[in-house]
Amino acid sequence: MNKNTQLAHSFLATMASEGLPVAMERHCSADFTYWMTGAGEIQEHAEAANAYFQALIEEGSETLKIIGTTSENDRVAVEAETRAKLKSGKEYFNQYHYLFSIDGDKISSVRSYFDTALAQSTLNPSAG
Numbered sequence: 001m002n003k004n005t006q007l008a009h010s011f012l013a014t015m016a017s018e019g020l021p022v023a024m025e026r027h028c029s030a031d032f033t034y035w036m037t038g039a040g041e042i043q044e045h046a047e048a049a050n051a052y053f054q055a056l057i058e059e060g061s062e063t064l065k066i067i068g069t070t071s072e073n074d075r076v077a078v079e080a081e082t083r084a085k086l087k088s089g090k091e092y093f094n095q096y097h098y099l100f101s102i103d104g105d106k107i108s109s110v111r112s113y114f115d116t117a118l119a120q121s122t123l124n125p126s127a128g
Contacts, residue, residue, distance in 0.1 A: 016064035029106040038116040061085040
């Protein structure tokens with residue numbers, strides 16, 4: 001596994017176990033951007049986004065499984081699945097594609113693609 005792939009995998013492992021703000025602080029450059037399907041750039045709202053998700057799930061129930069990774073030059077693409085047991089009793093399961101851009105030994109950007117309709121109906125059913 002090359003160093004860029006290791007960095008991307010470390011970011012995802014940290015995000016799943018310690019939250020997005022910790023992953024950003026530990027693995028990302030000062031000018032890092034995080035773009036998410038349906039929300040745009042969220043790096044300025046990472047604390048709030050993380051707190052919202054953590055408030056919905058049973059503590060320690062989130063898992064992230066890496067399905068596949070492709071790395072070329074300064075870009076790493078990762079297919080992953082996330083599962084979490086919600087406090088409502090439902091299970092959250094979604095599939096993700098992450099595209100990382102690496103600058104030196106830090107992540108400069110992440111683009112996250114996932115099923116927004118599924119996320120909305122599972123995580124915030126009253127809004128749909």
